[in-house]
Amino acid sequence: MSKVWNFYAGPCMLPDEVMEEAQRDFRDFQNTGMGVVEISHRSAEFSEIASKAESLLRELLHIPTNYRVLFEQGGGRGQFAAIPLNLLPENGQADYFVTGHWSNCAAKECAEKYGKAIIHECTYLNSDGQYDVDFSKMTVTPGSTYAYICINETVNGIETLENLPDTGNVPLIADMSSNIMTRPIDVSKFGAIIFGLQKNVGPSGMTITIVREDLVGHARKYCPSVLDWAVLDKYGSMFNTPCTFAWYMAYLNFKWIKSLGGVEELERRNIEKAKMLYNYIDGSDFYVSKISKNVRSRVNCVFTLKDETLNNEFIAQSKALGLVGLKGHKVLGGMRASIYNAMPIEGVKALVDFLKDFEQRYK
Template sequence: MTTIYNFSAGPAVLPKEVLQQAAAEMLDWHGSGMSVMEMSHRGAEFMSIMDAAQRDLRDLLAIPENYKILFLQGGGLGENAIVPMNLMGRRPDAPVDFIHTGSWSGKSIKEAQKYATVNVAASAASNGFTAIPARESWQLSKDAAYVHLCTNETIDGVEYHFVPDVAEQTGGAPIVADMSSHILSRVIDVSAYGVIFGGAQKNIGPAGLTLVIVREDLLGHALPVCPSAFDWKIVADNGSMYNTPPTYAIYIAGLVFQWLKRQGGVAAMEAQNIAKASLLYDYLDSTDFYENRVAKECRSRMNVPFFLKDESLNAEFLASAKAQGLLQLKGHKSVGGMRASIYNAMPLAGVQALVHFMREFASTHS
């Protein structure tokens, strides 16, 4: 049987061990007689799952004690509205600064404009969203409420490999980072950010769960229009149990956190991700048959867009890849081409199989 490798951008591949454990526990979790799907979210069984998941995530990212971990719903797109609704009550007349680096930061800008005055401090539109604008070109507001970054653009394949220092220029504005598609793939300094958020369906678990990591002093500033279920202060005060949370998604996320610990933690995972990304980019750079258009210093380790020079071969490429067990390689409809998402759960063998296939396809179509 052909080994299947799923390169979907999200919902994305999960570790096989996690899926096997979830299958084994589907009908009876730890002798409780219940599936996790059937448990009361306030019962002792699920509370133990929730507590372990929060504890393991705090350990994996070395999250300081003055940050709250919230498990919410609404996805990354929903959080683009929830962020300004929670932060603009703190400084309602201040602008929000955005660095526009691709599709997702673009969506964030449109959503924030409903709740705040937006200043696009820098945009990569002129380079086709293939590079992060040079830091010295950013026109930051001296009194910004916060600075919003999408630190990995899932569609465009652009990733920040630095943490920008914005405090002096903005009067101490916190950085809000959408890390949906690369959280837990690399070591980060959580204390450099005021808020980190992300949908779980890339590196963490199934769709339906959104993570928010927020510094405590940024709680309690929600606008009156903010629904209570999305008010971070209320959610934090209730341990993410103000309303029924996405219980099964939290359970799967907890299993992924345990799996990450068994792999050696985030630092070990980062080393693996560097090896996988280097293998694929090195091949792309060695051939004229394919191309990656992202500036080398800004390339994402998680989402690798590429194009066939002869795009009339796209359909045949995808069909042949599928026949070889290489799935979900079609690029996003807004940019075309191909995209290989190589999240934590994608083994090195999967990237090796992809490169082997790409090399063979190129050799037979050149």
């Protein structure tokens, strides 16, 4: 099998070391005679996996002791419902800072089913014709229970972690599905952080919620128990049978991140990769980044060809060379290169080499 570079936005590329360890454990985990996907979530073996996974995550992100860590099913869309169900009183209101596709989806879920979502449209086209973010619009409305933000818009290629709004005593709830573990964060600035595993942590099928303990225990009566943060906390995230394989893979990834030097080392690598790719695109008159440099995502590089009639040829030729997953999201079109934690610098170099070659042949 020839090597491919996986630029899909998720499920993501995973580290070779992690995949190799998982392969060994798949048939026989720690000489139990059972594969890791077969062992009971109630067993001592899995209890150890679960405990070590949480411990490593707390260590890597420096999670304060007054925050709970919940391993959940349902994905990011499940949390679009879980957030208002756990936090928003009947007839309550919440602020949603919309910077792209996923924050818009979260706001819509709340507004259509659970309460008043006050939508703050924060993106605009600047004088250079690029998408930018107006952070002055990220203000809390009196009476709001919480404010929601998607820190990295996977579809739009917009990242806002370096310009977080000050929401005062109103908890800021953040979706960090696509940039969690890619850089250090100050967890104490958030009421809750939610993220799916499938971008930087593991396979799809599980979401992790890091939530301040005073925000647990306020769910509506009709909140499904599997989405109720208090229930999940009480049962150690095992109220029902969890997605054990995804949890196990998260544990392996956390071990791998620690072995590299933590999220600080991953940030250094991710800055290097993003700089290499964006520098080439910005220096070209063949490719265009329509995202302002102030808010460009380090891990989801969205760009277009100036001549979009070449899109299909670009995708076909890149795939033939083992560069897969470059087609942009159906909402925006164009191209998108997701260069998450497991993508080495060699993969980005291979992409830049292809960009150069394709440009020279079709310019």
